[in-house]
Amino acid sequence: MGVSERDRCLLAAVAGGLPFVRRPFAAIGERCGMDEEEVIARLRRMLATGVIRRFGIVVRHRALGYRANAMVVFDVPDADVRQKALRLCDLPFVTLCYRRRRRPPLWPYNLFCMIHGRERGRVERLAEEAARFAGIAHLPRAALFSRRCFVQRGARYEPPLALPEAEVR
Amino acid sequence: MMDATDRALLRELQAGVAAVPRPFAPIAQKLGIDEAEVVRRLERMREDGRLGRFGPLFDAEQLGGAVALCAMAVPPERFTEVAALVKSFPEVAHNYERTGRFNMWFVLAVLDPEAIPRVVADIERDTGLSVLLLPKLEEYRLELRFEP
Numbered sequence: 001m002g003v004s005e006r007d008r009c010l011l012a013a014v015a016g017g018l019p020f021v022r023r024p025f026a027a028i029g030e031r032c033g034m035d036e037e038e039v040i041a042r043l044r045r046m047l048a049t050g051v052i053r054r055f056g057i058v059v060r061h062r063a064l065g066y067r068a069n070a071m072v073v074f075d076v077p078d079a080d081v082r083q084k085a086l087r088l089c090d091l092p093f094v095t096l097c098y099r100r101r102r103r104p105p106l107w108p109y110n111l112f113c114m115i116h117g118r119e120r121g122r123v124e125r126l127a128e129e130a131a132r133f134a135g136i137a138h139l140p141r142a143a144l145f146s147r148r149c150f151v152q153r154g155a156r157y158e159p160p161l162a163l164p165e166a167e168v169r
Numbered sequence: 170m171m172d173a174t175d176r177a178l179l180r181e182l183q184a185g186v187a188a189v190p191r192p193f194a195p196i197a198q199k200l201g202i203d204e205a206e207v208v209r210r211l212e213r214m215r216e217d218g219r220l221g222r223f224g225p226l227f228d229a230e231q232l233g234g235a236v237a238l239c240a241m242a243v244p245p246e247r248f249t250e251v252a253a254l255v256k257s258f259p260e261v262a263h264n265y266e267r268t269g270r271f272n273m274w275f276v277l278a279v280l281d282p283e284a285i286p287r288v289v290a291d292i293e294r295d296t297g298l299s300v301l302l303l304p305k306l307e308e309y310r311l312e313l314r315f316e317p
Binding site for chain 1: 205220223255266271304
């Protein structure tokens with residue numbers, strides 16, 4: 001989609017985050033020489049075209065006690081994967097769901113989802129529940145829990161690519 | 170510590186705010202507090218480390234960039250050394266440990282999609298380990314909301 005130079009300037013200004021003030025878009029405008037109206041108009045257009053998915057806060061889920069976070073992966077026949085994935089998405093505790101390329105023989109799994117929780121045993125039960133609900137409990141599956149984190153940064157590029165905080169972890 | 174109002178604020182704001190001059194006004198009204206208090210509570214939660222950034226969630230692909238998930242099976246005795254090598258690449262946006270044979274995972278975020286195979290090859294050369302590149306073929310959900 002078309003992203004103009006002025007849009008890029010605005011994206012760079014908002015990428016580091018907005019201040020918590022009553023009129024955050026006016027504050028952002030001051031950083032890149034635009035008035036509030038122009039900031040809002042440009043952001044709305046980028047929301048409409050999908051360049052920006054949404055505008056909001058990112059909670060630090062670990063600080064809220066979400067320490068048992070599993071990437072649950074399945075090996076689902078390609079013909080069924082979409083339908084099974086959409087079933088998984090009906091479950092409120094499935095936060096991310098993607099189809100990815102397999103790398104046989106090392107990595108046979110093609111359906112990925114994330115289940116974030118506060119307690120490991122509970123997340124394991126939810127993974128089992130999700131598999132049954134989607135009708136894939138009989139298929140090969142693995143749950144990989146996240147442990148230490150070494151790098152977590154938004155982005156340093158121009159224009160910046162901010163990643164959702166918990167993209168996979 | 171968080172009280173019921175803080176939790177309600179987090180619940181509301183994770184859904185996103187509208188691009189309007191006073192985005193916190195409707196939330197303040199809904200919770201029966203004034204805007205100044207919304208702003209003060211958010212600032213406090215950011216200082217406490219419960220909140221990350223307040224801003225746009227971009228779609229990297231729409232911006233012409235690319236994001237790639239990768240995994241490596243790292244021998245436990247080499248883990249710290251390999252983590253430092255991986256971290257030294259500016260294209261690495263996340264790098265973390267998971268349970269299982271493929272115990273190191275990282276996400277590459279680049280502006281030029283053609284950089285992905287080059288960075289993967291450089292990481293393989295520097296670490297002497299194979300990288301599993303697991304490109305996304307279809308996205309069904311990206312819904313990062315947490316019950317506070």
